[in-house]
Amino acid sequence: MHAETDLQPPVVVGTFTQLFACTxxxxxxxxxxxxxxxxxxxxxxxxEPNEDVTLVVAELAAxxxxxxxxxxxxxxxxxxxxxxxxxxxxxxxxxxxxxVPGREKADEGGRGLLLVEALAEKWGVELRPGGAYKTVxxxxxxxxxxx
Numbered sequence: 001m002h003a004e005t006d007l008q009p010p011v012v013v014g015t016f017t018q019l020f021a022c023t024x025x026x027x028x029x030x031x032x033x034x035x036x037x038x039x040x041x042x043x044x045x046x047x048e049p050n051e052d053v054t055l056v057v058a059e060l061a062a063x064x065x066x067x068x069x070x071x072x073x074x075x076x077x078x079x080x081x082x083x084x085x086x087x088x089x090x091x092x093x094x095x096x097x098x099x100v101p102g103r104e105k106a107d108e109g110g111r112g113l114l115l116v117e118a119l120a121e122k123w124g125v126e127l128r129p130g131g132a133y134k135t136v137x138x139x140x141x142x143x144x145x146x147x
Contacts, residue, residue: 011082012082014080015079016037016077016079017076017078018033020075022064022065022068022070026061026074027058027065037079053079053086055119056119056120059112059116060090060116060136062112064091068094069094070092075090076089076092077090085121085139090135090136091135093132095132098125116138120140121140125137
């Protein structure tokens with residue numbers, strides 16, 4: 001018999017999920033609610049973790065509004081706070097336009113994903129089974145509030 005190393009999934013210590021209208025005011029509301037949630041979790045307004053996560057959400061929400069809008073459908077923001085990282089997920093209903101890591105060019109009118117790439121440890125895109133929506137996600141390092 002040999003010992004197997006079981007990789008434990010990261011412990012989720014907090015979650016936040018909210019559906020927003022796929023409009024510019026919806027994107028602004030997402031940014032404000034995420035900043036508030038980070039503050040509730042102990043990452044103060046104006047602190048680096050709060051500012052970084054809020055900026056990533058703002059960029060991904062703006063992209064959902066600009067490139068992911070489908071009439072009558074909103075976008076969803078989900079945060080998964082883990083012991084040393086935070087995963088941001090923004091899902092929208094437009095699956096025919098997928099961002100590709102490393103391919104966005106500033107001269108094509110957007111720098112949002114370049115900012116996400118600079119702030120996140122990693123990011124990517126996932127299509128949900130059945131092709132009903134896509135999720136753009138980013139993982140950022142954050143120290144535990146207990147540290």
